[in-house]
Amino acid sequence: MAESGFFDKVYQVASLIPYGRVTSYGAIAKYLGAAGSARMVGWAMNASGKHPDVPAHRVVNRKGLLTGKHHFSGTNLMQQLLENEGIEVIENQIQNFDSLFWDPMKELSE
C-alpha cells in the first residue's frame, strides 16, 4: 500500500468499499490507527471531490445516518446512490445497517 498520508489512506480504504456495502468514519479512522479522529476522516471525505474513485456516499456515521447527504449535489443524491446499490435508506437512515456494515479492519486485516 502506498500510504502517503492519513488522508490518502482514507481514500484508499474508501475506494475499497465493496458494492452494496457501507462503513463508518470511525471504522476507517480506527483502521488507520487514528481512532478518535473520525472527524479527520470526514474532512478527508470533504476533499473527496478531488478523488472520483472515492465513493463517499458509502461512508456514513456510526449510526448509519447519512449525515453528509447535504454535501452531495441536490438533497437525496446520496440516498439514491445507496438505494441504487440495493441499500434500503429511510429518512437518511440506512436500514439493516448492521448487516451492511463493512469493517475495513475486519475485512482487510484477514
Add this chain to the structure above:
DNA sequence: AACTTGACGTACA
C-alpha cells in the same frame, strides 16, 4: 496570527 467550524465518536454527568 487567532478563532470558529466541521461528512464523528467517546466519555462523563
Add this chain to the structure above:
DNA sequence: TTGTACGCCAAGT
C-alpha cells in the same frame, strides 16, 4: 438512559 462536554486535526474566515 438521555444529555452535554470534550477531543481529533485541518481548513476557512
